Amino acid sequence: MTDDDPLAVLYEAARVLRSERRELADEREAFSQFRTRVGALETTASTARFPTLLADRTRTAPGRTTPDQVREAYVRTVMCVPHYEEAYGESYRENLERELTPELATxxxxxxxxxxxxKRSLADCVDRAIDARESLLEFLEAESEAITDAEERLAGIVGDLESVVAQPLDRAGFHVLISSRDRLDSLEDRCGVLLEERQARIRREHSVSVAGIDDTARYLYGSCRTTHPVLAAIAAVCAGIEEGRRTIDRRLAVVE
Known part of the structure; x- marks a missing residue:
């Protein structure tokens, strides 16, 4: 279609999803690598009588792990993903606090x-960071399938709509006009079915939190022209159907 393609918002959504899935996969792999490096680090037995996470001040024996080694492992994995500076741009301490909690960072x-x-606490937090990305990737996979499904179904509706409005309606007779109007009504019904399905999906998403994200629509599509691309595409297609119906009604008023 033209620059006014009603499916343009879906193409944009698909691009955003591909990018986000790629970045999440990179982050998941980076945290997995960091987890492996953490597992290989040697530990230092605490000499404190009542050791706690924040009160660990044990002197490091020769050859044992230092905070700099943890930092190097983190910088070379988690902070080395291609999109890190653009997406986060945080210092080591800032990112550590956001990803693994301020207490653990301290x-x-x-x-x-x-x-x-x-070491166990660090590994547990890293595992949670990995699990969160796994959950998001599963959600994005399902969302990508939904976007593809909507695009395919709406493309079929748009194709049928174009075949109706491409007719010489200004010269069409009564029966052709009525048949064409019925076709438009059928196309609108197909849009309605897709609309109900999408709204049901949105309601389900609002009832749960994915990896701590409550507003998944804003998380995914906040940078797009709309945070609900499927609904916007349906509305655009329905507007085209209504325009075609008005054209037919104007002609019917003459031939009747």
């Missing part, structure tokens, strides 16, 4: 060694 940066308890 413990890692202030402790002189890596106690078994701190």
């Amino acid at each position: 413990a890692i940066t202030r402790s002189e060694g890596l106690s078994p308890g701190l």
Whole structure:
């Protein structure tokens, strides 16, 4: 179609989803690599009588892990994804706090060694970061399938709409006009079915939180022209159907 293609919002949504899935996959792999590096780090036994996560001040024995080693592993994995600067642009400490909690960030940066308890806490937080991205990737996979389905169904409706309005309606007789109007009504019904399905999906999304994200529409499509691309595409197609119906009605008023 033209620059006014009603499916343009779906093409944009598909591009955004591809980009987000690629970035999440990169982050998941980066955290997995960091998790492997953390697993290989040696620990320092705590000498504190009542050691806690934030009170670990054990002196590091020669050859044992230092905070700089943790930092290097994090910088070379998590902070090395291609989109890091554009998407986050955070310092090591800032990103550590956001991804792994402020408490753990404090413990890692202030402790002189890596106690078994701190190492376990670090591994647990990294696992949660990986799980969150796994959940988001699953959600994005389902959303990508929904966008593709909507695009295919609406493309079929648009094709049928174009075949109706491409007729010489200004010279069409009564029966042709009535048949064409019925076809438009049928196309509108197909849009209605898709609309109900999409709205039901939106309601389900609003009832749950995906990886701590409550507003998934804004998370995914906040940079797009609309945060509800399927609804916008349906509305645009329905507007085309209504325009075609008005054209037919104007002709019917003459031939009747």
